[in-house]
Amino acid sequence: MFAAACVLAGAFFFVAGTVGLLRFPDTLSRVHALTKADNLGLGLIVLGLLPLAGSVTEALKLLLIWALVLLAGATAAQLIGAAVQRDEGPPR
C-alpha cells in the first residue's frame, strides 16, 4: 500500500516534469521542471521500492542509484543554467 502510493506519487512527478519540459516557455523553467522529476519523482519511487527490496544491500543499491542521479542531475542543471547565461545574458 505504502509502496504503491509512493510509486504512484513518483510517477505523478515524472508526468508533471515531462509536461513541464514540453510546455514551459524557456530553458531555465524547463530545467526546473526536469529536476523535479529526477529528484522527487525518482526519490519517491525509490522510497516506495525500499520495503520491497529483498535485502539490505539491494536497498542500499537503490539509494545509491538515487544519490547518483541527484548528483548527475544537479550537475547537468547547473551546466545548462551556466550555458543559458552565457548565451542569453543574465536572467531578467
Added chain:
Amino acid sequence: VSDSLFDLVLALGLFGAGAATLAARSLFGAVLGFVSTGMIATLAWVRLDAPDVALTEAAIGAAGTAVIILYVASRVSAGTAPPAPPPAALRALAALFSAAVAGLLAFALLHLPEPAPGLAAAVLTELPPTGLGNPVTAVLMAHRALDTLLESAVLVFAVFAIWSMAPDRRWGRAPGPAFASEANGPLAFLARALPPLGIVAGIYIAWVGADAPGGKFQGGAILAAMWVLPWIAGLVAPPLISDRPLRLAIAAGPLVFLAVGLAGMVFAGGFLAYPPALAKPLILLIETAMTVSVAAALACMIAGPPERRPLA
C-alpha cells in the same frame, strides 16, 4: 497482461525513438533521438533476459557512442559550410535496403521452429571446464575467443584511425580539444566526486563478468568515462599520444590475448586453447588486460585526434 503491455510500450517506444532520430531537423536532435533509442533498447534487452547485452548497449551503444557523435555533431555545425544532405535517390535506396533487411529478419524470426535451434545447451554443458559462471563470458573468452581477439584488435585500429586525423604539427600532442577549466565549477565538482565511486564500479563490473552479467567492455567503458571526466572538466591534461605507457595500455589487451593464444599452440594443442587447469586464471589475465585496453582506447576515441584548440 501487464508484462505484455509493458513490452508493447517498449516496442512502440523503440519505433518512435527510431523515427524521431530519422525525422530530427537538427543534428543535435538526431543525437538525442539516438540516445533515447539506445536507452529503450537497453530496457528491451533486459526484458529479453539478456543483461550482458543490455549493459553493453547502455555503456557503449547509448552512452559512449552518443558522446562521440555529439562531439562530431557540434564540430560539424560549428563549421562554415553545413554538410549537404545526400541526394533523395540515395536516401530512398538506403531506406529500401534497411526496410528489406528488417523485413527479412522479422520474417525469419516469425518462422523459427519451436524450440528455436541454438547452441545454448552445448555452451551450458561445456561451462565447467572454463571455470566460469557466466555462459556469455565463456562464449566470448573460450568458445569464440578468436572473434573476441579480433574485436580487441579493432579497438587499437580505431584509435590509429582517429589519431591519423591529426594535422602533422599536432602529431604526438595530447588528444582532444583544450577544455576550459573552472576550478570550482559544477563539472569540476562532479569530476572530483564521481571517479572514486565510478572506478570501483568499473572494476567491479569487469571482474564480476566471469560469473555474472558484466565484463571487460562494460567495465572498461565506465573506467573510460571516469578517465575522460577530469579531462573535460579541465582538471587534468590527458597524456600525450606519443606517451609510451598510454600506447602500451591501448595495445595491452590484444597483445596479452595473442600471447596466451600462441602459448596455447605449444601447451594446449591449439591456437587460443587453454590448458584445462589454467583456463580460469588465463581468462582472468586476458580480461584484465582487455579492460585496461578498452578503457584507454575508448577514452582516446572520445577525446578525438590531438587539436589543443579551445572548444567553441
